[in-house]
Amino acid sequence: MGGGGAPPVRRGGLARHAAPHRHLRGAARARRPQPFAPARALPHAARGRGARDPRGVPDARAPQPRAWRAARPQPASGAAVRGRPRAARAWRGARRPGRQQAARRAAEAVAAGAVPRLIVLDALGLAYRAHYAFIRRPLVTAAGEPTSAIFGFANMALRIRREERPDRWALAWDGPGLTFRHERFPDYKATRKPMPDELLAQIPVIEEVAQALGLPVIEIPGCEADDVMATLAVQGARAGWDVTLVTSDKDLLQLVNDRVTVLAPAGRGEEHVRMDRAAVHARWGVAPEQIGDVLALMGDASDNVPGVKGVGEKTAVELISTFGSLDALYERLAEVPRPALREKLAAHRAMAYLSRELVTVRTDLALPVGLEDLRVAPVRRDDLVALARRWQLQRLERIAHELGVDEAEAGSRVHARSAERRGTAAETQAAGVRLAGAPAPRPPAAPPASDEGEAGGGAGGGGRAGRDAPPATGPARAHGPEAAEARPVSDAGAAPAGDVAPASVAPAVRALRRAAFAPRPGEQGTLDLFGARPPEGLAGGGEAGEDLGAPEVIARRLHAVRARSVHGLALLPVFDGHDPRTSTLAGLALAALDGTACYLPLDHVAGANVSRDAVRAWLGPAMADAATPKLAHDLKAALHALARLDVPLEGLDLDLHLASFVCDPERDHGLDALARDVLGVALPPVEPPAGRGRPRPAITSRPPGEIAPAAMARAAAIPPLAEALRAQVEAREQGRLYATLELPLVPVLWAMERAGVRLDAAVLEGMAARAAEDLARLEGELQALAGGPLNLHSGAQLARVMFETLGLKAGRRTKTGFSTDQATLEALAAQHPFPRLLLEWRALAKLKSTYLDALPAARDPADGRVHTTFEQAGAATGRLSSSAPNLQNIPMRTPQGRAIRRAFVAPEGGVLVGADYSQIELRVMAHLSGDAALIEAFAAGEDVHASTARRVFGVTGALDPALRARAKIVNFGVMYGMGARSLSAQMGIPLEEAQDFIAHYFRVYAGVREFLDRTVAEARRRGYVETLLGRRRWLPGLAATHGGERALAERAAINTPIQGSAADLVRLAMVRVHRALKAFPPSARLLLQVHDELLLECAANDADAVSAVVRAEMEGCLALRVPLVVTVGRGPTWFDVH
Template sequence: MTKKIVLIDGNSIAYRAFFALPLLSNDKGVHTNAIYGFTMMLMRILEDEKPTHILVAFDAGKTTFRHKTFSEYKGGRQKTPPELSEQFPFLRELLDAYNIPRYELVNYEADDIIGTLSTQADKKGYTVKVISGDKDLTQLASEAVTVDITKKGITEVDSYTPDFIMEKYGISPEQIIDMKGLMGDNSDNIPGVPGVGEKTALKLLKEFRTLENLFESIDQVSGNKLKEKLEENKEQAIISKELATIFREAPIEITLEKMIYEGYDAKKLTGIFKELGFNSLLDKLGESAQDEEIPLEDISFTIVYEVTEEILAKDSTLIVEMLEDNYHQADILGFAIVNEQDNFFIPTDIALQSDLFKKWAEDENYKKTVFDAKRAIVGLSWKGIHLVGVDFDCLIAAYVLDPSDGTVDIASIAKAKGYTNIQPDEAVYGKGAKQSIPSQEILAEHLIREAVALHNLKEAFEVDLKQNEQYELFTELEMPLSLILAEMEAVGIKVDVKRLKAMGIELKEKLNSLEQKIHEGAGEKFNINSPKQLGVILFEKLNLPPVKKTKTGYSTSAEVLEKLADKHEIIQHILHYRQLGKLQSTYIEGLLKVVHEDTCRIHTRFNQALTQTGRLSSIDPNLQNIPIRLDEGRKIRQTFIPTEDDWVIFAADYSQIELRVLAHIANDENLIHAFNNDLDIHTKTAMDVFHVAENEVTSNMRRQAKAVNFGIVYGISDYGLSQSLGITRKEAGQFIERYLESFPGVKEYMDEIIQDAKQKGYVSTLLQRRRYIPEITSRNFNIRSFAERTAMNTPIQGSAADIIKKAMIDMATRLKKEKLQTKLLLQVHDELIFEAPKNEIEILEKLVPEVMEHAVTLNVPLKVDYSFGATWYDAK
């Protein structure tokens, strides 16, 4: 069998992926776009090339042997954005999971490693494929070596062979270095001959073949001006050729035999994909990691066929087992109850038909320990049982103690505490299409084991919470909140189904109208949703300049179309058509699918134990992300209505809460003065940063000030700010520097919180929520830099999340105390959405701001804006 080796230029491909994809991040705030693009490329290579050998080469550092020849080599390159730097450690982990060797060599570049190995492999009869984003490597092309250079995207490539290079440039691969010697290379700061570009260089090389021949025959060069330039820069040209030449005899220690590829480690790769949030890539794996078998021990329990008072003790641990992720109206498989009496399993029909069980569940005096209280309460509410008396939730306790753990099952939490005799749910039920319910005995034993573990874990969790000074956060904030969220989920929010369907019809009419305009602009009918057909229309029939090509034809991505927006009126129609098409499928049809048939309500689920900052998120459907940029998207909120005809939707949101939290935490005098005097914070920032009077602040100045204000909250870098504002990184860096000079308290806070995190290993919010950041002391600069940004922004974001949670609890208490009918329906980041009778609005206008603004006491005032109307749309 022919041996085929793939050599990948790691740094180059990572850079390409980073700049080709928008900034993506996982739920822990780690940027992932470079890793995602790199992985997509890797998957394609393994599938298409089927290599027998493979290696990824990385640059070992900024200084190489070339710097001795020319100290300014690569001197013009900008500093690597921290958003990219922090991804390299994860890239290396990814390659380890793929079982792909990686190599770097001090004083040499990745190009030299690849050049050396490709030469060795060629001599030994291998077929060689080099993958890079850097055309310098095309000099390696030969009969056995093909060099794939990525285009603007990450998966599209041009394959450079000697024939391709001859067709493209009219020279051989060996002459690439002569061309670089003449024309130089701005990206590597190789000077070349000033005034000589690619066209002139190629013309000279076709005549004189090499740089050396050219200078030996300099008198034969036509054009006195060109001849003079060449003579004046002879030494510089020769040095430039030397700099551009890939060294093919680097002292590498890794051998070709060590690069055999035998497949990836499915378990490791699955774990990395889950950690990075690459859910779409999980499906592409051919295998999945299998859970280890866990030895079982004997455990006694009783299967109950008649519920008696003896079973239902004052303090019990309860498990309500449901398989579905979406537990609204899910089937209950059975109940496990563990208490001082014994361990009991109650089949579903026995429990639900028992008046004694219902009475016990609905008695506040009978305290219950559970795992995921919200899930249990909502699941039982659909069966007509209102579970109360829940005083300890082991899921929430584990989340408060370590929000980075991401554990959502009992087996993992128990295992972390030393219980190794519990199987994960997948081992009991299977997964996917193979999922099934086992026999009653197996099910009962599984649930009893879980319940026994939870029963014993409660005390350990309480000790840990008190030791961390987080017991109050757990008992006073997170536990009461879980009960409120359960009520919100059970109530749901009413939807005007007729209006939603009507919007669907209206959108369909607009789509039809746009389709007609597009067809008229094209001069023929075609499938607008077919990239291939659309590409032919735009780039062949209408002769628009093609921006990017794919394997199947022309690229018609949104990025490409936006660049062509001013070339033809058809482009705006296509972009609008796509936006409306997504609204139709995702939000009109998507919402109609989840409207409850009996209640005409949508019952979203709130994730309480997911984010590391403490923020809530919403799924099935995500009602925190209803699109509002397009007018048609904003109008979708018109379909969310109150339950009764004479009720309204009342919305209240915190104004700039994170900046107010920053002012408090940083104790910055300028920020505090601005908020205490009700100044426009963005205008004030612009005044301080640009050193202008209030009446001299332009809209662009305010826009830039706003970007840096919120950027500071989220740990923005000069690169991130430059992307946000469309300015250079240098300008963005200067802007951040001026901001920190204007707000010295913020600068001091940033420095102190990093030192604090290094000493403790974690940072805390105002209400003692912790986020552990072990990477803060890493020796790796990139990992440490990301950790430092996390340390700076977590106390701000986390405290803001804590404040609105506290406001939700206080609001529930006051609504009950005032005996109001008003109900809290949704939490959307910094906003609370209620439904209320019209006769309670006057009370709410005073009550809601009062409660929300006094949820916590800061050294600046919290400010709440509110509005109300017939629909959610009208309340905004």
């Protein structure tokens, strides 16, 4: 039923998944299963290793593998499984001693006020949920093996164990073979797709994880997991237990009563949805016992249960709530008011009753175990760690190491309670009962001295961390650690997992989870300050346990952080805004590597602020000490903050968001996301909450003592995150890229943002005035063509004018009407002047609002310059981006767009210098492909587009500019994976001609074709592509089953090595040029980077020397098979540079 997928069939010890019934072979279809075949609880590792008939049912006569025979002790309940499995009838009836004992003990527990709890998990339901939770960015190992379901299942099971605290639990699997439902309705589940191969491969490992978690597994041939869960639920409820069924299957809602609830598992950071009687009625409008009748009428598409044709959920609920049951409905069918509905019900009566039989869960299975056999056993930490390492799941490994202390303690408490109920130590040892050959559980570790901390997975858990715990990270640099794990994507598509941390950060993580930075009365707090004496000039004395914003507490904490920061110092500036250069610097949080933290309020309206002179005196030497590694989530923001305090910052070591970026460029690199995904910690926000209907209050308006706890917690999260990300950087072999390119680029971009570029606002104001006149003229012409007033911002009015008034042919239709987008207008521009004028009006209106009006407003009145913000971790290919304002996209294809560059001017007595790589991406493609024709053209200094046109079209004389334009389109189109259809649209030629053009191009440049094919094949094998400098981009879409998604990933695989290598070359050139300019006066400096161009300013008399140095540095930054060529120009404005 709702477990997800057809029942698993295991052959030769490997998990397989049976296709739906209609896909089974004829032999399998002919052999109908017995509804209740002999039942067994199988060992996790060996289940189903015996011979199987075509339906996957074990052949009892076949010899079993030796490993199985050797490892099958008697289950504790007495369910011997030697040789042929014992007949199912041996388990029926209430005379079995285990059941009597369970019922008696449960009754005793209820009488004593301690109701036992039973949790039953839907195995395939959880596996499917975990698989699809990561479907857009699947987790894989470095070898491309999928691990999403493994990690998701383990994490969910641990979360259920921690939050629900069961006394008994079990994992129910669909049994092999067909079920009685297939017997009654051969098309049952016939429409269900087979299990995805990626999930199928993980099923055996999930069973191993269950074994490591001490989770008993129950699987009965010919029975679905729903029926196993239902039978256990009824047995538990009859015994007076509280039962929770962990599943998203609506069929099981019919079991809900005062003792049984259904828990629908939720995603990370969300609450599980618990369905009790009230919740079921609120969702469905009927009682739980009526759910089966509702489903009988409406059917269930997921299981191909037909129901009554034409009756949906709303009608079914209305009928059952009115008549009470399916039987009563048909007894009083004449009372149904709508004749058409009455006829449907009468015509499909037999199907309704068949559907009810199909959706009704069985509660009378002969289970191979009793409730006593399902005790919660301690997690087998070593087994779980081994599995986590094998499948490169470092977060699971970290959780397992935490369980090494906390779970052993929790397990011992659970078992102590069980022992008290049972009364004998011998029964305590049986708590980890083995079901049909499962290895004996290891004894729990000795409980720690403290009784804090419970086992946890995901974002919970943790025990007490000692005050003198060793530092969470050491002085190792970003290229120094030693771990690996799997990330959303696959070596057929995904970056090894970035949401994991080494086990060594566990103490720091536990401290962060407590987030006990606010001292309690009479205590010194979580962070030990050793009673340090406050430094001179900051504050006077004071007693511990005071407000974190009190001067004497700040002083002691700052002294403690300074004393412990010899191996590293974490910085977290707190800005009251989003621009680190101009936003108010409210304060600065600092943390040593062991988590000792402090918050220095600098500009709070309420409360005392630390003197900036004192900060410079106390922190200046430490910040300027290059031997002390500096860590931050954003080192560039830290540079801006300290520059405003006139404090130099040296020893830049690890930037969290850049380390995350080189590991997996497409994940969220924010501090909150990294703490959640890597450490499993939810960090408190610094920003005060906004009131209802009111704006969020400024940080500086709050007293420092209210901001300090969150700021310190966030700073203290940086060292363990740094250690985890070091490990990831090294594991992905990105240490060299980070250390030689990304980290050195940080101070370069910081200096560029501080410098800004001088803007002549008068130039833009004049252009804006002329644009306003042109817009008014165009609007008048458009209204004249439309025959009256017209709102040019209204798509509906424009569509009405073009497609009704003017009679133009309508194109693509949207939800609100016919489209008037750019592609539609371009297609119609040749038919009528209205679309052409509308395109012109839109382009000019965008130019005016985006640049002519916005750039003068962005000019800093203090220095007359525009200061953009560069985003180093913006694009997966490595290209830089800029914002506030965006100077990367100033248009260059129109005269008006190019004229905007006239507003960017040199300072008095200086000039602007522009250096632009010539056709860098084509040169990179020539180098990577090794194509002889391309290399020859570049080596000879030819115009490569003209060369392509001559070679492809066979031109020997004068070249038609139109042919060169076509050759340019295909040269660049090849790099972006452009197909014939896109080429046809761009060139305006028939599809067949575009196909012939591409085919001829690849005959001429055969090396390029071989390179593209080789790149895609290698990307499929490894799961990623790589630039010349080693930057990796993981492409999960290469393994996608959806053709469009897979094609998109293939285009990225082609484009990234070329465009990414070009972007890396530009980054490297920026670092080299910035370093070389230190030989010149400070007036010589980098200002902007726009695609393949660098813009600098310098004194006029230094222009020649600066130009020569810039060209040499840019052309010499990497040796390729073809020469790198840089065009250098100069002038009073950016427009004049080229």
